[in-house]
Amino acid sequence: MQLTTMQDVLIVDDSHLHRQLASELCSQLGFTHIRHAVNGEEGMALVRQQLPDLILLDLEMPRMDGVQVMQQLALEKLAPYIILTSGKDYILISTLELMGSGLGLPVLGGLKKPLQAGELQDLLARLSTQAAHGKESYALCDAADIRQALEQQQIIPHYQPKVDLGSGQLKGVEMLARWRHPGGGLIMPGSFIPVIEQYGWATELTLTMLEQGLQQWQDWARQGLRLPLSINLSARSLQGSTLISEMESRLQRSRVPARYITFEITETAIADNLSEAIGMAARLRLAGFGLSIDDFGTGFATLQQLTRFPFTELKIDQSLVTAIGHKPHLQAITNSIIELGQRMQLTTVAEGIETQQDMELMQTRGCNLGQGYFIARPMEAAQLQPWAKQRQQLAGAMPPAIS
Numbered sequence: 175m176q177l178t179t180m181q182d183v184l185i186v187d188d189s190h191l192h193r194q195l196a197s198e199l200c201s202q203l204g205f206t207h208i209r210h211a212v213n214g215e216e217g218m219a220l221v222r223q224q225l226p227d228l229i230l231l232d233l234e235m236p237r238m239d240g241v242q243v244m245q246q247l248a249l250e251k252l253a254p255y256i257i258l259t260s261g262k263d264y265i266l267i268s269t270l271e272l273m274g275s276g277l278g279l280p281v282l283g284g285l286k287k288p289l290q291a292g293e294l295q296d297l298l299a300r301l302s303t304q305a306a307h308g309k310e311s312y313a314l315c316d317a318a319d320i321r322q323a324l325e326q327q328q329i330i331p332h333y334q335p336k337v338d339l340g341s342g343q344l345k346g347v348e349m350l351a352r353w354r355h356p357g358g359g360l361i362m363p364g365s366f367i368p369v370i371e372q373y374g375w376a377t378e379l380t381l382t383m384l385e386q387g388l389q390q391w392q393d394w395a396r397q398g399l400r401l402p403l404s405i406n407l408s409a410r411s412l413q414g415s416t417l418i419s420e421m422e423s424r425l426q427r428s429r430v431p432a433r434y435i436t437f438e439i440t441e442t443a444i445a446d447n448l449s450e451a452i453g454m455a456a457r458l459r460l461a462g463f464g465l466s467i468d469d470f471g472t473g474f475a476t477l478q479q480l481t482r483f484p485f486t487e488l489k490i491d492q493s494l495v496t497a498i499g500h501k502p503h504l505q506a507i508t509n510s511i512i513e514l515g516q517r518m519q520l521t522t523v524a525e526g527i528e529t530q531q532d533m534e535l536m537q538t539r540g541c542n543l544g545q546g547y548f549i550a551r552p553m554e555a556a557q558l559q560p561w562a563k564q565r566q567q568l569a570g571a572m573p574p575a576i577s
Contacts, residue, residue: 180227180255180298182207186217186243187232187259192287196230196259199291203298214238218246226254228298230289233260233270241270248277257297258284264501272493283497293500296529315353315365317373323366324378329353331383331390332552335561336404336523336545339537344565346402348438348545349387350552351379376408377417384421384435388428390555399562400434404466407437412451422461432462436487440468452482459484466523471511480518488515490541492526499531512539 183205185196197208209226211217215238217229233240240258247253256279260267267284274281283297323329333347353361370379387403394401411417425432437458458465466487467479471494480488490511498504515522524536527546536544550561 181205182209182224182226183228183230184209184211184217184220184226184254185230186211186214186235186240187230188212188235189232192232192259192289196289199289199294200230202291203295214240214243214246217243221247221252221254222250225252228255228257230257230259232287233258233262233267241273244270244274244277244279244281248279253279256281257294259287259289260284261287265503268501268504286500296531297497299529313365314369315361317369320353320366320369321373321375323353323355324370324375324382327382327386328355329366329379329382330554331386332554333390333558334545334552335550335558335565336543337549337565339524339533339541339544342565342568344401344562345543346404346436347558348404348552349383349406351383351406352552371408371410374410377411377414380405380407380411381420381424385424387435388424388430391430391434392428393555394559397559399559401562402434402436402464404436404438404464406468407439409439409451412439412454417454418457418461421458421463425461433464436464436466438466438468438487438489448482455483459486469525471507480514485520487521487523488518489523489525492546495524495532495536495546496526496528497532499535505535508535509539512541516540 183200185193185200185208187193187196187210193210193212197210200208205228209220211220213235217231218238220226221229231240231243238246240260244256247256256274258267258270258274258281264284264286267286271281271284285293285297329351330353331349332352334350335344336346336348337343338345351363351367353363353366355361370376383405387405391401391403425435439455455465464486465484466489467483467485468489469491470488471491488511490508494504494508494511498508512522521543522541523543523545524532524541525545527533527536527544527548529548532546533544533548553561
């Protein structure tokens with residue numbers, strides 16, 4: 175949903191002054207239907223009457239507070255976009271943002287009262303990005319269809335650029351799986367990756383993506399573009415004895431140097447089969463591959479993972495990158511992560527850069543690389559070469575290469 179298509183906003187706040195201010199701001203932003211509720215119970219009644227495009231939800235209210243409203247919305251499977259508002263500290267607001275998202279609600283963010291027009295407009299501007307990220311729920315596809323898609327190589331990579339935040343130079347791409355369905359267009363991974371994990375096909379998908387990536391690397395190299403590739407590696411693949419040899423054989427056939435390939439593993443996933451995962455990770459590094467800890471900052475065993483696994487790259491989770499400009503506590507955490515990466519001589523990558531402000535915050539804090547919709551969306555291989563040439567002109571730099 176785009177901002178221009180949003181018409182109906184529901185302001186749920188027990189303060190008359192704050193309702194009036196929010197109403198004026200929404201009117202300035204183009205909302206044509208503005209409704210008010212003085213508490214959560216009244217707000218829920220209005221939601222049931224007509225689902226609004228957006229709710230501005232105060233957290234502190236009598237009879238039914240904002241936390242209870244979110245819980246009730248989730249229970250009744252009502253999911254308008256939500257912006258939380260409160261006079262409380264940013265840590266509490268941020269905690270409840272995460273709670274709402276965990277309930278499956280499309281929470282755009284939280285704002286301290288009194289509301290400011292610029293901050294509200296910035297959150298609303300993220301609507302198109304949220305939809306493009308696929309943050310809404312997906313219907314899972316049929317396992318038999320997915321099995322056929324794997325066998326017929328219908329699951330293909332799209333490539334999201336990673337750029338140097340200092341120079342703007344293209345430094346690599348992350349490969350993201352997409353299902354090019356012959357009758358249903360492009361299907362996003364939320365509809366098929368969970369099924370692939372459930373049926374134990376994750377390693378097969380990784381090897382399929384690797385094969386396609388190696389072939390594409392050769393095509394780009396012939397055009398003078400040597401790009402490091404990042405490939406997601408499921409935790410379920412970090413077991414057994416054949417994966418490394420299968421990867422190495424594919425690499426030898428392609429003659430692509432192993433240093434151009436990095437496997438990304440989520441930090442929350444590698445704790446399940448720790449000893450075997452450590453052995454597999456070590457073998458990947460011995461084979462010359464890079465190893466990245468993905469979604470860093472979201473798990474509970476972060477520092478232990480860094481000391482136990484031979485990582486070469488640290489990817490900062492997008493929850494610590496996107497829209498943290500007004501959240502000092504998240505900025506402090508992100509600063510510490512970047513400093514930790516620097517001290518451990520790891521390449522730091524910021525995920526989820528969606529605005530100029532996100533970009534500047536990561537630049538000033540010394541993060542090495544960045545990716546996100548502000549830089550570029552995932553694209554088909556044929557689109558990458560023209561994009562890279564345009565990026566080269568903008569950055570005023572030579573094409574990326576590793577000697």
